[in-house]
Amino acid sequence: MGRSDFGIPWEGDRRLTDLDFADDIALTAESQTTLQDMTTSAETEAGKVGLRISCQKTKVMQVGDQQTNTNLHISGEPVENVRQFTYLGSTMTAEGDTDTDISARIGKAASVFRRMNPVWNSGKISRVLKTKLLQSVVIPTALYACETWKITTRMRNKLDAFQQRCLRKILHITYRDRITNEEVYHRTGTKPLSTTITERRMRYAGHVLRMTSDRHAKTSVFWKPEGKRKRGRPKLTWRRALQKDLESKGITLKDAESLAEDRTEWRRLAAQCALHGRN
Secondary structure, three states: OOOOOOEEEOOOOOEEOEEEEOOEEEEOEOOHHHHHHHHHHHHHHHHHOOOOOOOOOOEEOOOOOOOOOOOOEEOOEEOEEOOEEEEOOEEEEOOOOOHHHHHHHHHHHHHHHHHOHHHHHOOOOOHHHHHHHHHHHHHHHHOOOHHHOOOOHHHHHHHHHHHHHHHHHHHOOOHHHOOOHHHHHHHHOOOOHHHHHHHHHHHHHHHHHOOOOOOHHHHHHHOOOOOOOOOOOOOOOHHHHHHHHHHOOOOOHHHHHHHOOOHHHHHHHHHHHHHHHHO
């Protein structure tokens, strides 16, 4: 990927051409022509070592408000245009939102929970053990990659509602019993998923802020894409979500870089921000 027009403008004079993990490769480009050239180049280089790019498993997605089909081909075969696809277990969308991914995670976690109905209905298994199984099997499915979510109030409520349904089934109570959510958390020794998400996002942010400036993860936090955004309220981004967490404690993103160097203090800050978000 050596051509100067490959990829998208990144930091300084650098360009971001591809994101790789094992045999999963995501190419980025500013135009259809450039993307085709990059794909052809990747296909040629792969062929030199006996590898072949699967057209059926390859997808092309245009990010942004103006959507047109991208005519991309691999070995003469057209590549499918999509509005969303699963990459490394997370659902990526053309709009860049995380609502679709969160809904998918809740659906998968609900499926796991239903398959374990014999456990929840058993009178021979203690409530404590059932709660531990929920926390170790079901909840990790729901919160996979939650550190990267830019979660809205609506999705926070949706996640907490899913958790409440699970906990109330374990406790064999319904909403008709007029038992508050706080009481449910108290009886099971748990806390809202939205609180856990905020704390995990803050902890992940600490790792990112401690990185050197040449790391892609850190660059993406401070990166400002070229171009103009639409009029109106700015969309929620991961950085804005982080800034909101920090502002609840009177801290700016710039100040957070130095604070993150002290891991113990940062963990304490993460817990405080999570509690503030709950109130």
